[in-house]
Amino acid sequence: MAVLDAARSTVGAAARHPRRGLIVLGILACWLVLWLFSRGMHTLALGPAQLTGLHEWLNEVRDSIGANRNSNPLFLYFFNEIRLVIDEFVTFVQSLFARPAYGSPIPVLGWLGVVAVAGYVSYAVANLRIALLAVGGLAFLGLQGLWQESMDTLALTTAAVLIALLFAIPIGIAAGLSDRFHRLITPVLDFMQTMPPFVYLAPLTLFFLIGPASATIATLIYAAPPTIRLTAHGVRSVPRPMVEASESLGATRRQTLTKVLLPAAKRTIVLGINQTIMAALAMVTVAALIDAPGLGKTVVSALGTLEVGQAFNGGLAIVVLAIVLDRVTTAASGRAERARLATRGLAARLRPAALLGGGIAAAVAVWFSRTYVWAAEFPDEVSIGDDIALAVANATDWVKENLVTVTNGIKNGVTEALINPLQALLVQSPWWLVAAVLLAIAMVLGDLRAVLVSIVCIALLIGSGLWQNSMITLAATLVATTIVVLLGLVIGVWMGRSTRADRIIRPLLDAGQTMPPFVYLVPFLALFAASRFTAIAAAVVYAAPVTIKIIADGIRGVPATTVEAATATGASTWQTITKVQLPMARGAVTLATNQGLIYVLSMVVVGGLVGAGALGFDVVAGFSQGQLFGKGLAAGVAIVLLGVMLDRISQAAANRSGRVTT
């Protein structure tokens, strides 16, 4: 009965508060009326080549740093030292398996050695299935004809991730132990994750020069936050009684940390490391723009001659590398617990023997890889890379020829019906009107804090000199996020309700998240031409997977008994979904929306490459042209501000409606 009551009360809560929705509709109606009279006033427009005083000042700062870098003690004794240490470390990792080292024409490990060691380590930390996956995956990279590039990428990723962990885990623990530190660091992490890498690539080469150090630092800025967040989250979620019990037994703070908190949080921390590895791989193509070696270069250079097949081959290698690393680290995080549970059985008894035998075999393989050329350099006679490239090129040609009329229609339809009206409303309204509407919505849906954050963000957006471009980007972002959430709801619910659907769709989602966007830009340009819609489509491909996954997870988390109770009272499938499963998974839906939004924003710059203009274009232009550096930096900050504002309003709204329900 209690279950039935719970189901009934959730059903009721969803329908109970229509009033706030009405107020928001009223605000929007007022906006429309005022827009009719004030259209085109105070829109704060700025041409693409125009600069404000702020932008010029940022340029001057950059120039004075560049001019004085050889005499400034901060450089001589600080940045240069950091660069040296990182360069040394990256070179060391490269020498292990990517670059000729120690007077030999090959790295310490040739390809056979790498495959054998990877297989052995995977078996040791996980199981035979994962080990076979690792061996197969790495061998496939070689068959693609991309062994060297893959190892360069792996070396840079490994170095960046190790350095990131060195800082991220202690910072995460500190944030887990101290509320104040946690509050302090959260905006910094938001900043690191939403600031487009294009903005900091050029300044990084100014501080750390062109070379491995800059590429590594660029990667770790973007990749470190997940470990920090999840470590903090893991430490925080350790049950209080456990900590209190340890303290009452007289354990010191240090003992409580190392004996209780960290072991209990281990799984979450490993999940964070796993996310950091994925994020580092996402940076591969961007870092290639400042000469980072590896697969990114393959993708970027294929883009220059529009070779979709070649770019796909490179992208596929990144996906394979990501899947191998993901499955190995995920399995490693679960292994310890499972090993405790299943110490008996044949597999467990054979394991020490297999470990010993595998170790010997791996050692022999290593010896071969250092001795014979066939085991040192991947033989290129058996390459299937060109076949993959050709097949993909043919497939895209077919799609282009047969679908372009349809896709053009979709593009024009969505542009006319959604993007243009929304953009006209946002861009042609006077800035004070948009600001007033945003604050009113923040007030009605959120709380005072959301209003304060919005005021600060709006003021800074105006100060950046890029108000109008921010509004164009905001329009496209809202459209893209809406599509992402709709997809998330439809596919996520479907996956959450059907294990079979989940199993089929999940690999596609993995590929959507790790395939570098540069790979699908060319086909998208063919299908939708250079337009805002192309940018939106690219953003949806990248952002939808995370939203879908989180919603599917939330739906699956709804207790089966509740669902059964609803079905027993005679609810149809549609009613079960809309009245029970979705309301109960509200937390997951909110989180999915937030993540979808952040992922969409992180694609604004890629959108700038395919015709979205506005902030994305400003950022790319700032990276490419010296005079526009300051403006690009301001545009990057504007993207972060949009993200913070939308995130805080929607979070406050979710908290508020959540509180009413319970």
Added chain:
Amino acid sequence: MGQNRTATTRLALGTGIALVAALGLAGCGGAKVGESGGDAASGECGTFNLAINPWVGYKANAAVIAHVAETELGCTVNKKDLKEEIAWQGFGSGEVDAIVENWGHADLKKKYIEEQQTAVEAGSTGVDGEIGWYVPPWMVEKYPDITDWKNLNKYSDLFRTSESGGKGQLLDGDPSFVTNDEALVRNLDLDYKVVYGGSETALIQGFRQAQERQKPFLGYFYSPHWLLQDIELAKVQLPPHTEGCDEDAQKVACDYPEYDLDKIVSKKFADAGGPAYRLVQNFEWTNEDQNVVAGYIAEDKMSPEAAAKKWVEENQDKVKAWLPGE
């Protein structure tokens, strides 16, 4: 327990030996690592850091220079994939020795050559660069007078897209390229809107599709470019360029100037005057030469190295002229 341990050990040894045997059979014979001859002698040339800017014409220049430097002068060439602005930054820190196709960039010249004095000019590449507005060839056949800017307004309806807000669309490309288009449209009273495609890829894909599907298209482009060998784009005549007509960026109403694409090297590299520097200084070829190599790379899918090797073998006389005298 003891029995168990023995069984385990035996199994382990068995697995190990079997694997060793399998690998041994597979690896029987075969060349050993480090057996074949050593590297080419680096000679007096040493290392040569060459920036590779991301367009195919540049890659053609760089690949040929790198090939000659490696084979004739015994240099170790480090190629670094960089955008222009960052490559210029590298002169000061010694990360970059040479940029071998520079398109104007008066601002960078002022900053790095005059103010910071970390770079110097190293003469022309012999290639002429031309920037302008282009239409696909089928349009010229159908509307022969479209190549005169005065007639553009007559056709602006054709070029309307979902992005151009009721006007004709003029598509611009990569933000690192020089553009006056917004001012030109305004000052020539054209009924067009500049839409920023944001990448060269967007432009090439646009022109390609326009020609294949006979769709109207007007875009910013430039020669030399490998695409022009494939599709003969037609340039729209803007009011002719005169000395200084583009001085005030807001008032520009004339065509782009012709660019003498040149080479820029780091001051240190020039002062040392090594063989690689003299090669860069002497390097000079024609638009046709560059198009041939660019075509090998972009159309025939050859690697830049293979393309350069092929061209150098076929043009020994031109290469000889670049080599530093003894």
